[in-house]
Amino acid sequence: MSRSFRVASLLAASSIRQGSLGVTLLIILILALVGLNLLFVPGLLGGLVSGANEKVIQTYTADIVVESRRESMLIRDVDRLISRIEAIRGVIAATPRIKLGAELSFDDERTGAVIYGIRPEREKRVFTIHQSLIEGSYLEPGDRDGILLGIQLAGADQPDIELYYRSLRRVHAGDRITVTYASGLEKKYIVRGVFHTEYIQTDLEAFVVEKELRAANPLPPDHAASIHVNIAPNADIRSIAAQIGSLRDDLKILTWEDYAGIVRSMTGSFTVIKAILNVVNLLVAGITIFIVTYIDVVNRRRQIGIQRAIGITPGSITLAYLMRATFYAVTGIIVASLAFKYLVVPLEARYPFHFPFGDVFLRAELWDMLRTALILLSTALAAAFIPVRAVMRVKILDAIWSS
Amino acid sequence: MYQVQELTKIYDMGKVKVKALEGVSFTVPDGDMLAIMGRSGSGKSTLLRQMGLLDQPTSGRILLDGREVSRLPERERAKLRLRHLGYVFQEYALLGELTAHQNVYLPGMMLGEADNYRERARELLELVGLGERINHYPKELSGGEQQRVAIARALINRPRVLLADEPCANLDTISSAMVMETLVRLNRELGVTVIFVSHDPDDRKYAQSVLVLSDGRIAQRSGQVK
Ligand SMILES: Nc1ncnc2c1ncn2[C@@H]1O[C@H](COP(=O)(O)OP(=O)(O)OP(=O)(O)O)[C@@H](O)[C@H]1O
Ligand SMILES: [Mg+2]
Numbered sequence: 001m002s003r004s005f006r007v008a009s010l011l012a013a014s015s016i017r018q019g020s021l022g023v024t025l026l027i028i029l030i031l032a033l034v035g036l037n038l039l040f041v042p043g044l045l046g047g048l049v050s051g052a053n054e055k056v057i058q059t060y061t062a063d064i065v066v067e068s069r070r071e072s073m074l075i076r077d078v079d080r081l082i083s084r085i086e087a088i089r090g091v092i093a094a095t096p097r098i099k100l101g102a103e104l105s106f107d108d109e110r111t112g113a114v115i116y117g118i119r120p121e122r123e124k125r126v127f128t129i130h131q132s133l134i135e136g137s138y139l140e141p142g143d144r145d146g147i148l149l150g151i152q153l154a155g156a157d158q159p160d161i162e163l164y165y166r167s168l169r170r171v172h173a174g175d176r177i178t179v180t181y182a183s184g185l186e187k188k189y190i191v192r193g194v195f196h197t198e199y200i201q202t203d204l205e206a207f208v209v210e211k212e213l214r215a216a217n218p219l220p221p222d223h224a225a226s227i228h229v230n231i232a233p234n235a236d237i238r239s240i241a242a243q244i245g246s247l248r249d250d251l252k253i254l255t256w257e258d259y260a261g262i263v264r265s266m267t268g269s270f271t272v273i274k275a276i277l278n279v280v281n282l283l284v285a286g287i288t289i290f291i292v293t294y295i296d297v298v299n300r301r302r303q304i305g306i307q308r309a310i311g312i313t314p315g316s317i318t319l320a321y322l323m324r325a326t327f328y329a330v331t332g333i334i335v336a337s338l339a340f341k342y343l344v345v346p347l348e349a350r351y352p353f354h355f356p357f358g359d360v361f362l363r364a365e366l367w368d369m370l371r372t373a374l375i376l377l378s379t380a381l382a383a384a385f386i387p388v389r390a391v392m393r394v395k396i397l398d399a400i401w402s403s
Numbered sequence: 404m405y406q407v408q409e410l411t412k413i414y415d416m417g418k419v420k421v422k423a424l425e426g427v428s429f430t431v432p433d434g435d436m437l438a439i440m441g442r443s444g445s446g447k448s449t450l451l452r453q454m455g456l457l458d459q460p461t462s463g464r465i466l467l468d469g470r471e472v473s474r475l476p477e478r479e480r481a482k483l484r485l486r487h488l489g490y491v492f493q494e495y496a497l498l499g500e501l502t503a504h505q506n507v508y509l510p511g512m513m514l515g516e517a518d519n520y521r522e523r524a525r526e527l528l529e530l531v532g533l534g535e536r537i538n539h540y541p542k543e544l545s546g547g548e549q550q551r552v553a554i555a556r557a558l559i560n561r562p563r564v565l566l567a568d569e570p571c572a573n574l575d576t577i578s579s580a581m582v583m584e585t586l587v588r589l590n591r592e593l594g595v596t597v598i599f600v601s602h603d604p605d606d607r608k609y610a611q612s613v614l615v616l617s618d619g620r621i622a623q624r625s626g627q628v629k
Contacts, residue, residue, distance in 0.1 A: 003515035010505065010512065018500040018540075306496045309457055310510050310556065311485025313478075397458045400492070 007312060008319035015296075016324060024328075027292055031332025031376065032339065034285040038372040039340045041274045046363040048270065048355065053260060055199040058128045061259045062095075062228035064241050067252040074223040081247065082227065088243050090235030093125035096224035098210060100217055103180045104153065106168040113153055115179065115206045117213030126230040129195050129202065136173025136193030144212045147177065147189035150203035151196040162200055183217055198359075282379045289325055289383035297321070297391045304391055305399025314392045318385070325384035326377065333373045340369075405431040405454065405564065405596070410463035412449050412619075423449040425619040427463070430629045431612070433563070436590045437598045437626075438606055441616035447600040448493065448568050450616065454598065455490045455566045456480040485514050489557025491567035493600075496553060497541040503528060503552045504537040511559040520559060527555035531585050547578025554585055558595070565589065567599040571606075583609050 016024065057063055066085070068075040075081065078096045085094045098117040103110055120139045124130050130138040135156065139148050151158065155167035171177060173193050180186045189208065197203055213219070231240055237255055245253045297304070307317055345362045352359035391399070412424040423446045431437055439447050452458045454465060456472060465473040472483060484490070497506045504524055511520025528537050531551035533544075541549055550570050557565055567586065571579035587609050590597045599606075607613055612626025 003513060006515075007509065007513050010501070010509065014500040014505065303498055306492070306498065308481065309455075309484065309490060309492075309496075311481055311560075312509065312513050313481060316513065395458070397452065400457075400496075 004313060004316040004319055007316040008323055011307075011312075011317070011320035012323035012327070015320070016327060023292075027288065027328050028331045028335060030288045031285060031328055031380070032335035034281050034288075035333050035336025035372060035376055036340055036344065037281045038278060038376065039336060039368060040344070040362070041277050042365075042368045042372075043340070043345070043362040044353070044360065045270045045274060046365055046368070047353075047360045050363065051355070051360045052199075053256070055197065055202075056260050057256045059132070059197040059199050059202040061254075061256040062126050063231045063237055063256055064229040064244065065254045065256075065259070066094075066227040066229065066244060067225070067254065069250050069252050072223075074220065074225060075227060075251065076220075076223055078222050078224045078227070084247050085227065085229060085244055088240055090232050090240050092230045092232055093122060094227050094229045095119060095122035095126040096210075096227045098213055098219060098223070099225045100213060101182045102206075104149075104168060104177055104206065105180070106171050106175065106177045109155075109168045109170075111153060111166055111168055113204065113206045115147075115181075115208060115213065117210035118207050119210050123207075126228050129197060132195045132197040133193045134196045136191065139192055139207060139209055141209060142211075143192065143209055144215070145190050146192035146208070147179070148193050148195065148207040149177075149191055150205050151194055152200060152203040153206055154191065154194045156194050161196075161203075163204070181217055185216055187216055278375075282375065285329075285376055286379045286383040289328065289380045290386060292328075293321060293325065293384040294387040297387045301391060301394070301399050305394075305396050305401075308392075308396050309400060318388050318392060321384050321388040322381055325380040329377045329380035330373075333369075333376055336372075337369050404433055404466075404468055405598075406464075406466040406469075407450075407454065408464045408466070410450070410453060410465065411461050412446075412453060412458075413461045423619050424453070424460070427616075427619070427621055429614060429621065429624065431596065431598065432627050433596055434590070434594050435596055435598075435627050436587065436609065436611045437596075438610035438613045439598065439600045439616065440602060440604070440607070440613060441622070443602060445616040446619040447602070447616055449619075451566055451568045451598070451600055455488055456484055457490070485510055486560055487563050489554075489560075489562040489565040489595075491550070491553050491557050491565070491570045493569040493572050497549055497556075499541050502538050502540055503533060503544065506541070506552055507556045507559055510556060514560050516560075524555070524559060527558050528552070530558075530588075531555045532581070545578070547574045547581060550574065550578075550582050551585060554582070554589075558589065558593075562595065564596045564598065567597070569600050569602070571601070571603075 066075065067073070082094050082096060085091055096119065099114050102113060102115045104113050120141050134151065139146055149171065151161055152163040153167055154171040155164055155169035156172055157170050158164065168177065171191055173191050175191045176188050177191060178186060178188050195203070229244070231237060241253045241255055245251060304317060308314065348362045352361055408428050410424055410427040414421040414423055427450065439450060441447050453460050453473065460473055464471050467483070467487070472480065498509070501509065507527055508520045508524035511523060525537060528534055531554055533548060533551055536544060536548065541552070544552065554570070565586070571582050574582065583606065586597050586599060589595045610626070613624065614621060615623040
């Protein structure tokens with residue numbers, strides 16, 4: 001085995017060294033492009049999913065959502081529960097919300113929405129919505145006349161947003177809108193600010209301070225519809241969720257992943273697209289190596305015949321070709337990985353792709369790179385093996401003495 | 404000892420069948436220097452290829468030290484070629500991407516019996532008068548020099564038999580003489596059995612035995628060959 005290996009290395013190394021540099025570079029270039037393609041799709045998908053997940057966590061659910069198991073769907077004794085949650089190690093902050101269905105109207109436009117009663121100071125420690133204001137300012141804790149609108153509700157004269165034609169269309173910070181609660185109560189609010197988080201579900205929300213929602217509607221005191229919990233980046237979400245669950249037995253504990261259904265279905269279709277693109281890519285890589293090896297083998301029929309005639313085993317000769325294919329593939333993979341990590345990813349970070357939940361940044365993950373390397377290498381080896389195998393079947397006599 | 408018994412080779416070209424050898428029998432004793440001669444097309448190369456185990460005869464047998472070798476599977480024949488037979492082709496048959504030195508030691512590396520094949524290759528190149536050119540590539544060598552590298556390569560695994568098919572066909576008289584004298588020295592000094600093909604009647608002078616082929620049959624034999 002080691003003899004064959006030594007002979008094959010000698011044959012492979014000298015064929016690369018003595019071969020045309022231009023051709024070698026061209027093969028490596030093609031394989032590098034295929035490698036880039038193989039990295040790009042999972043990179044995009046990875047960026048897409050993690051971008052979407054981040055948006056869900058930072059603007060929609062927080063890390064953990066606490067709801068009630070009770071028939072009223074309301075959590076009781078909220079203030080005490082919150083201080084107990086915040087006492088758990090790894091919890092940064094928790095914020096309670098109450099909510100009511102309502103109809104919003106402005107001029108001739110009307111639209112339905114859920115209005116959340118929030119505690120602004122706590123919200124800021126759990127969500128990043130206050131950083132996504134495109135107009136006006138965030139709610140002040142004592143502000144009983146103000147309302148905060150997501151851009152998909154306000155419209156803000158931006159017809160290119162997804163749900164503009166279902167929105168109030170021309171509402172801006174400072175405008176007065178009318179809110180008709182499900183209870184029948186009608187009230188005018190001044191729009192304090194409009195936010196655009198780029199996550200549609202969030203941008204369909206409207207906020208008033210908790211006190212105001214309670215004053216406008218007969219809601220039981222010290223109750224909440226949900227509590228949203230922000231945990232430290234390296235904290236163990238499962239364990240914290242379990243600890244919260246054990247505080248009381250009338251709580252339903254969900255994590256952000258339970259809400260990420262949209263992302264999941266998106267991931268599903270992208271997996272199919274990815275598979276199709278990968279097959280095409282690998283065909284390109286395989287056919288390239290196949291053609292290169294095939295032409296080479298045809299040109300060297302006589303040389304291979306001579307090698308066999310002087311006693312070099314077919315195994316060694318085949319191994320030499322496989323080694324050469326490995327060299328091309330590995331070099332191509334290295335070039336592709338470097339180009340991806342140091343060229344494509346930074347470039348895309350500067351000019352990101354835009355998706356309904358914000359900008360998507362490509363990610364270069366080690367696992368994807370390794371998998372790509374493995375796939376490309378196996379393809380290259382299989383593609384090199386077929387033509388070499390064919391020429392090994394030819395009789396030595398025909399290989400050496402027939403043209 | 405090489406024994407060829409009733410060897411017949413028919414090339415099957417589909418419609419046409421070419422009878423290149425017909426019932427050829429002879430025995431070559433160890434240490435002989437045998438010239439196979441005859442007109443073009445008489446079957447010399449065909450005979451040498453059968454003896455070099457590069458092809459299989461249509462019928463008949465070849466025995467090497469009493470062992471039937473022509474019907475062995477290719478793997479076994481490859482081992483015999485590597486270990487016991489050296490073959491020098493009519494056309495220069497060096498590997499273009501390897502240096503003279505690498506060309507010579509490659510079969511030694513393949514056999515892997517001793518680790519000094521590099522050293523031995525150097526000595527063999529000196530033996531054929533190319534000690535100074537070991538790092539040259541075939542394209543940088545003349546035809547005669549290439550043929551001498553091929554002889555050195557054929558000798559790397561200390562074969563018992565060296566088979567050379569018109570080793571001087573493409574060479575001028577001076578180069579031819581050098582190649583032929585190299586073969587003679589190998590035969591005399593190392594005791595290698597040398598079987599060479601030639602169509603130049605002058606080359607009889609290098610041989611101890613002569614076999615003349617005509618239309619695939621032995622027309623004449625002389626010397627130790629029986
Ligand atoms: N591979 C082959 N396929 C078909 N016919 C062949 C093949 N090799 C040789 N022949 C035929 O067999 C006969 C003997 O050929 P061979 O090459 O053995 O002659 P030779 O004595 O070596 O001739 P030369 O001196 O020209 O080299 C010729 O008629 C030739 O055409
Ligand atoms: Mg011939």
